[in-house]
Amino acid sequence: MKATIRSVAKLAGVAPSTVSHYLNQTAPLSAATAKNVEQAIAALNYRVNLGARNLRLRKTNSIGVVIPNITSPFFGEIAAVMENKLWERGFQTLLCISERSPERELSQVAHLVSRQVDGILLVYCSQKSRVAETLKNISVPIVFVDRRVPDQYSICTDNFLGGRLAARHLATLGHRVIGLLCGEPSVENVAERIEGFKLELQRFGLEVPEAYRAKGRQDLQLGLRITDLLQLEPRPTAIFATNDIVAIGAWRKLVESGFRIPRDISIMGFDDIAISRFLVPPLTTVAQPYREIGGKAVEMLVDLVQAGETATPAEKSVILAPTLKVRGSTAPLKKGGVDGKAIDGRLPERTKAVSPPKSKRPTSKGASRPLKS
């Protein structure tokens, strides 16, 4: 039978309240009793029952974390940062993986509330509207992570800016025919990256025709779809993938097909996950401020929890700027291409696969010619 505060008290010959006072230093004890209690605790190997304490205190010192998954490097990193920060601040992390299932996510949030968590860190996968609606009558403070939610506590990278940085980089290098590997646009973050990318491209008088975009769930598999883009005429000289994982998937096909990066084709990603630096050449990418995202989210939430009703911070929705990491996988376009006609149209020498551009040329004259300046 587990030791309780009562059993300790009995052994020490004092009242339970005295033991409690000893534990919490909430009243001065004579040296003698203190010693007695101490010994009794040691003898029984007593540990306070936090469940009971929490019930009494109406505070659990625990925070629920709901996240689509933790195996993807990006989310994994975020989750790790948050757990660490929470532990430092004295909070226990209740981890919930939604596996991108809105139903599951919702029931997890409900469950966490039932468990009386002091707050919730949520990387939602549902539609924004739905989340907002169901969370309306929840009394627990919530901070949205990696999601932009106006008027709510939220913290997120400026994906739009990230998209622009990518576009500017590629355009500045002289690329005119650019392919896109993008996640589902229903994911807001992806949509914003694309949006930013397109917008900045326009400034250079460029665009990415529909045919030059491969869409799908953001994972390694999606990267493989790059083969579709490679068959296009003119062939893209640069690829922007909406995250690094996708870029790495594409990388594989590229190298297998005999392309040399960046000589034959430039490629860049988004996120800056750990392995990206370790590719050869290392992957150019738009880096998200992982630590800041996770760290700030926790701080925000903890402040919220500790503030109680009082003192609401000024800015609720924080947006962090990403940074461009120029590395080896992108290079200036060889012998400046003009007029939307790709030079160097031939496949690179050691090419194996990638069926050679069949006679079916795209009808659109100059599919990606510069827009009206």
Next chain:
Amino acid sequence: MKATIRSVAKLAGVAPSTVSHYLNQTAPLSAATAKNVEQAIAALNYRVNLGARNLRLRKTNSIGVVIPNITSPFFGEIAAVMENKLWERGFQTLLCISERSPERELSQVAHLVSRQVDGILLVYCSQKSRVAETLKNISVPIVFVDRRVPDQYSICTDNFLGGRLAARHLATLGHRVIGLLCGEPSVENVAERIEGFKLELQRFGLEVPEAYRAKGRQDLQLGLRITDLLQLEPRPTAIFATNDIVAIGAWRKLVESGFRIPRDISIMGFDDIAISRFLVPPLTTVAQPYREIGGKAVEMLVDLVQAGETATPAEKSVILAPTLKVRGSTAPLKKGGVDGKAIDGRLPERTKAVSPPKSKRPTSKGASRPLKS
């Protein structure tokens, strides 16, 4: 103010116990009262306070998971599998990341016990002895994951066998001069892989001299240390890294230095993490049965929790067999080398870096010549 069972009872005009009966279907209610209660619950948006229930029931339906980190693909995968399985089984996961700190690990376990978790899944980073000792007087069921602990509930890959598989593969391909990139041997899993590797190699009359081993913490950085091995004479024709991450780190240096894999050098890893399949060529590796490890661990623990004192399963320590995944990064030795002399000693053509073998030849004559058959 949050709704309690009492407030619901009052609104419904019944006693709290009746509401409880309604919630838990522990007594039959007349249709009328049931409806009343139901409406009151809906009206107040009442959700049971699991903290209070748990206190009363002396069961929290929560499991503590302590793991060195979740950002490494291997642990991340395991953690994800466990969380999923636990959620399915109705348990909340309390995640604790020890960050490879034994102190932290211990205090986390203690904390979890204080929180009255029903059980603990532990991937310990302390020394085995120390863990065993401090956990001796803990009353909560524990299952050790990815660690072999005789006489305790534990589940682990057969690392020794894994090492042997790797050695046999490389030896069979004809490699005679083999380099090792190994994690710290103080980590038992690593030690066992090495042990198995050495043993199997001996069967082929081979050995790996001390100079051909680079040691360090198992991460991307360690892989870079392969440069040390490349300067050896004779140069190794194959590399075994004790996990995939390390192999990938080495991969980078290798390719940067102009080596072609597997033409110029073979390399293999351990774990079979997701990206390994996506390298070009894909990485040969010894695959750990992730899902089985995580899944079985959860099942074992849940059984333990639910069995209570009764019925202890026969086998406490489960060992799972890894499988060899032969992929593209290993190949037969070109023109069989004999006598411990590496043929093809020259650097591959397009070599850039890797300072050429300076005149200082290793004194040991035939450092890795075949052992007595």
Next chain:
DNA sequence: AACCACATTGAAATCGCTTTCATCGTTGAA
């Protein structure tokens, strides 16, 4: 009419802890 069985409902104890506030010496000052 008296009695009993059965179906509902609720009073009260309890889980393990915190916290208020009263109590009970002691002690120093008047």
Next chain:
DNA sequence: TTCAACGATGAAAGCGATTTCAATGTGGTT
């Protein structure tokens, strides 16, 4: 000597649930 002040301790209430068991009402039997 008396009293106020103080330091140390403990009795009891309460956090929000569950669960036992008694109480109540109903209807069917004899």
